[in-house]
Amino acid sequence: MTEQAAQDEPAPTAPQPPPPRRRLWPWVVLLILVLLALAAGAVSAVLSREVAAEGSRTVHIRYEVTGAAEDVTLTYSTWRDEELSTGRLTLRSLPWAGELDTKGFMSGGSFVVRLGKSGGEVACSVTVDDGTRRTARASGAFATAACDGF
Structure with a gap:
């Protein structure tokens, strides 16, 4: 009987592994x-x-050049219809000033004054209506004054 009782009992099972953990x-x-x-x-x-x-926003920019020189070339940034362009002007006498009202103004403008072979002394200045002002000076033949980053 013991053999028959052992057959009726369920066989021992191996322990089940725990379910996999969610990562x-x-x-x-x-x-x-x-x-x-x-x-x-x-x-x-x-x-x-x-x-x-x-x-x-409309911005007012004023460019100025002072000093004593006879052969001066100006190169400056202009903004028209949200496009940046460059203007160039040759002067035979100083002082000079130019103004520009524009929309689409982006920081990073440039105003460069170059002296010719006759040399001289110049100072450039750029003023933006919020008071931002850049200045630079140069002297001698082919010297350059750069007022940029306005």
């Missing part, structure tokens, strides 16, 4: 990527709004 790190990485994408979108929206506001 958490892919979800954390996905969450970080989503947050970075949202932050990049927000920064892009703010920057585009700022650029649009700056582009529609």
